[in-house]
Amino acid sequence: METGEIPLVSLPGGFDLQATVESGQSYVWSREDDRMYEDTPAHGGDAWYTTVLPETDTGGAPVVVRARQSDGYLEWESTVDAHDHLVRLLRLDDDLDAIVAATPDDPLLDAAFERYRGMRLVRDPTFPCLVSFICSAQMRVSRIHGMQERLAREYGTPVEFDGRTYHAFPTADQLAGATEAELRDLSLGYRAPYVQRTAEMVATGEAHPESARNLDYEDAREFLTQFVGVGEKVADCVALFSLDFLEAVPLDTWIRTAIADHYPRCERGNYADTSRAIREQFGGEYAGYVQTYVFFHLRTDGAA
């Protein structure tokens, strides 16, 4: 086992590991105490969280990365040197102070930023991100997370680490071999054929979600909707939480409620125009960061 720690005190805007991985933007992390989304860690957010990088992202065997936040450091344990992986996955390379500073003055946005100071966006591996947000349709975050765990356990490559067996999220090849019936048995419901067909599209080379990186934001969103089960909202989630389009604002039910309550003139009757309007309202370049804070704030605190 390799171990290390990343100092957080000099990180612009700070860091909050629990808020980052439990805010409903990523489903590739699990709490070692198995109480994800249930309660807060004992003090200072010092629970251990683990993710497994799929072999398609490492070029070799899957990589287990475990981390916890403690006393100004992000401690980690891994099968490899995990420093660069953590910086990438948890966006420790973002200047969060600058992002907050670039956000328009607004009571709702100020409250959201204040409440979860240090929360960062994630940079999830793309295929797992795509599948997890296909699964997110009409679903609560804890159940989405459970689906991803079952998919990993059933189809992902096993890895031994620290006396336990972990599973990587399945590759497109692995998942394309699943049947709709098998996926329904994992409680995916009507999302089962969406996941299977999307995995098949990626596995056969018909299209790969990573290709969206090379496009302008709105073209990338359009490109991603070719995958089965992916509409504009899910496409925006993949653009934001995996492909570095920080301006993407997924229009989910929470943000739509916020638009109706706080920014009614941004409602334009269709996704593309409403999206453009709220993106401007949220400051443009980092609008997706703002959206994620607002989403977590409204969902968790029931603020209106």
Add this chain to the structure above:
DNA sequence: CTCGGCCCTGTCCA
């Protein structure tokens, strides 16, 4: 292009 009906299933609440 917009709209409504429909889709799986666990959980919450009357």
Add this chain to the structure above:
DNA sequence: ATGGACAGGGCCG
């Protein structure tokens, strides 16, 4: 106890 509503939507007509 038991059924209806609802969950970070998408597809199809």
